[in-house]
Amino acid sequence: MKWLLKASSLLIVLSLLLFTDNSAVAREYRYHFPSRNEKLIKAKTVVGAVQTHEIKPEETLLDVARNYGLGFNELQILYPHMDPWIPEIGRNITIPTMWVLPRTKHRGIVVNIPELRLYHFFPKTGVVKTYPIGIGDLTTETPLGTFKVAQRAVDPEWKVPPDRRERYGGVKIMPPGADNPLGQYWIGLSNRKYGIHGTNNPWSIGRSVSGGCIRLYPEHISQFFDEVLIGTNVEIIYEPVKFGFRNREIFIEVHPDLYEKIEDLQDYTTKLMVKLGIRNFVSMEKIRRALVKQDGVPVLVGSMAKDRDNQKR
Numbered sequence: 001m002k003w004l005l006k007a008s009s010l011l012i013v014l015s016l017l018l019f020t021d022n023s024a025v026a027r028e029y030r031y032h033f034p035s036r037n038e039k040l041i042k043a044k045t046v047v048g049a050v051q052t053h054e055i056k057p058e059e060t061l062l063d064v065a066r067n068y069g070l071g072f073n074e075l076q077i078l079y080p081h082m083d084p085w086i087p088e089i090g091r092n093i094t095i096p097t098m099w100v101l102p103r104t105k106h107r108g109i110v111v112n113i114p115e116l117r118l119y120h121f122f123p124k125t126g127v128v129k130t131y132p133i134g135i136g137d138l139t140t141e142t143p144l145g146t147f148k149v150a151q152r153a154v155d156p157e158w159k160v161p162p163d164r165r166e167r168y169g170g171v172k173i174m175p176p177g178a179d180n181p182l183g184q185y186w187i188g189l190s191n192r193k194y195g196i197h198g199t200n201n202p203w204s205i206g207r208s209v210s211g212g213c214i215r216l217y218p219e220h221i222s223q224f225f226d227e228v229l230i231g232t233n234v235e236i237i238y239e240p241v242k243f244g245f246r247n248r249e250i251f252i253e254v255h256p257d258l259y260e261k262i263e264d265l266q267d268y269t270t271k272l273m274v275k276l277g278i279r280n281f282v283s284m285e286k287i288r289r290a291l292v293k294q295d296g297v298p299v300l301v302g303s304m305a306k307d308r309d310n311q312k313r
Helices: 002-018 061-067 072-076 218-227 265-276 284-293
Strands: 046-048 051-054 092-095 098-100 109-112 117-122 127-132 145-154 185-189 195-197 208-210 233-237 241-246 249-254 299-303
Touching (some): 046 241, 061 072, 098 241, 098 249, 241 265, 284 299
Parallel strands (some): 109 233
Antiparallel strands (some): 117 127, 185 195
C-alpha cells in the first residue's frame, strides 16, 4: 500500500511540474445585476468570451482544460467522442470561457452544482471571479443551501471517513502532504462536515467524484484562499438552466441535470422565462435546441430590443 501511495504522489508532483500555466490566476470580470427599479436592459450578467485552441503534440484534453481554467467536463461535453488522452494533433477546438452568472442573494461565493463551477462576487468593486470545481458523486451529493465560511486552514489534516479508510490503508487521520486529498488549503463551511479545498488529484476537477466537498485546482485554491474571509456567505445552488443579459441581448446556458432534481426541464425553463419577463423576447426554437444540446455554452436566444417589431417570439 505504501509503495502505491508513493507512486501516486510522484505522478501528482510530475503533473504539477509539467503543467504549463495559461490561466492559473483567475480573471476578473465586470458584472451588473439590475436593482429592483432597473430594467433588464441595464444588466450585464454574461462574462468572458469563447476562444479556440489548436491541439499540440503530447497535449491531452485534460491539459487544455486546466490551462484555460476549465474543468474536464466543460470540454468533454463538447467533444464526447474525442480521446481525452490522445486528441487529434492540429485540430482546432472550442474553449468555452464564457459564462452566464447564476442568480445570487448575497453576492459572496456561489457554487452551481450542475455546471461544476464556483463564482466569487466582489460587490464593492463590481467584479466576479470564477473557478471550475469537483463535487460530490451521486451517493454523496454536495449539499444545497446557504452557509458561511467558518474556518480557514493551511496544510490541513484529513479525518478519513470510516467508509473510505480501507481505500487509504486503514488510516484514520491523513497528515498534510502529497497524499492528502484535501490539498494544501481548507475552507470549512458552517455545516462543519463540508468545505472547499484543494486536491492532490487535479484531474478530478470537472467531475462528480468527491464525498460531498468542493475541490479546486491547486493553483486556484491558493488564490481563492487568500480572497476568502471568515463569515463570507456561500450559496450552493442547483441551476441547470441560466438566462443572462449583455448589451440588450439574451443568452441561455444549459447544463445536464446531474443529480436528477428537475422533473421537466422544458417546464422549468418556461417558468424561469415567465419569472424574468422575457418570454416574448426570445426564440423558442433556439431555446429548445439549447435544452437538447445541454453543452454548457451560452447561446444567444433573443434581444431586449426597443422596437417591439424586433422582439423574437
